[in-house]
Amino acid sequence: MSFKFEGASKSGSFGWYFQRVTGVVLFIQVLAHFYIAHRTWDAGHDWPTIIARLSNPYMQMFYLVFVALGLYHGLNGLWSIIRDYHMSEGRRQFIFGVIVTVGVFIGVLGFITMLTLPSVQ
């Protein structure tokens, strides 16, 4: 089937489309993240300040989404760069497996960090 006259946005490629969607969401989130974490020197460096801020469930929700979308967008981008190079099917699958494993591992680590933070003493 040809998509020649449909435009890339209608070709039905979910990965392509979702990379745009996550990109736009991340653009807004990154601005918010910079403001939240670097508004003052303490905001991003002082342990009690950070722990107090992240005890807010809305803040945790923001960062769970940020971690998930950021990792997806980054690793999907990495995977689409790698797919541009010719390689054997076995090597493709191996690299894909490594990318997914790293993504799941770091994603779970980020979720655990955000959901099991200690409280301020």
Added chain:
Amino acid sequence: MRYVKHYGTWGYILHRLSGLALTGYILIHIYLVSGLHNRPVWDQEMQIFRHPALMVLEWFLFSVVVYHSLNGLRIFMIDYFNGARYQKQLLTGVLVLSVILFAGMGAIMFL
């Protein structure tokens, strides 16, 4: 195989390189932030990040985020808002804005 490098190709190359750098950074960043679990670990990490060389790297990181974000918007405009007609002007705008913000952040951080 070699492609002819038009003006827009450099935007594409920079987008890929900055994307790779940011993907590496987000993995390291999430790993290091998990140090929040243990205050001494966190304080030690923050001590390390006060090093001037790492602050310069942070400055570069900011500019990489800025370029990738602005060029990402340019790609969005090319895909959805007929931006292909003026993609060269858009790339110039992205580069000029990136340099201005890079210089501005340098002034905020180091002056």
